[in-house]
Amino acid sequence: MTSPARKIRWRGTGEYRDDTEALLEHPGDTAAVIRTRPRSLLIRCPDGCGDTLVVNLDPRAGKAWSLTVRDERCTLYPSIWREDGCRSHFIVWRDHIVWCGRFEYGNEEPSYDGRLEAKVIAALDEATYRSGSDIAIDIDEIPWDVLRVLRRLVRGGTVEEGDKGRRGHFRLAGG
Ligand SMILES: [Zn+2]
Known part of the structure; x- marks a missing residue:
């Protein structure tokens, strides 16, 4: 198996799933569906399986993740965990993809601020x-x-x- 993506790559926004998904090329590519308000985040699965992960950002549409953008870097909370298919499990933390379990060896965390x-x-x-x-x-x-x-x-x-x-x-x- 080739090595997984360790960072997300921001690809922009679209209005619907299809036009947004067309922005994704490589594992870790990420784009947002925004129609009046943020709806979801699409991530080309960072393990390289080729699937697109849909992360709901709209609490009105069910369980939603929080997306924080600081210094132009994205953070998602809680973790992303596919319970079927490739079973990828990772967190998105200031653009870093930090793997849980599989691929954990080789994780790189964002720098630590003691303040x-x-x-x-x-x-x-x-x-x-x-x-x-x-x-x-x-x-x-x-x-x-x-x-x-x-x-x-x-x-x-x-x-x-x-x-x-x-x-x-x-x-x-x-x-
Ligand atoms: Zn995958």
């Missing part, structure tokens, strides 16, 4: 477990950035993660 640590700590207290994505919304940051900072703080002992039903929820240690 975020203070902001994340300020959003936590010792009493309440909060989810990484809630904290990200609160402080207007990208969920994957916030989760990476949280995991680092957990390793350093400043923050603790809940167990069982509270996995992915965090509070200040020492409560």
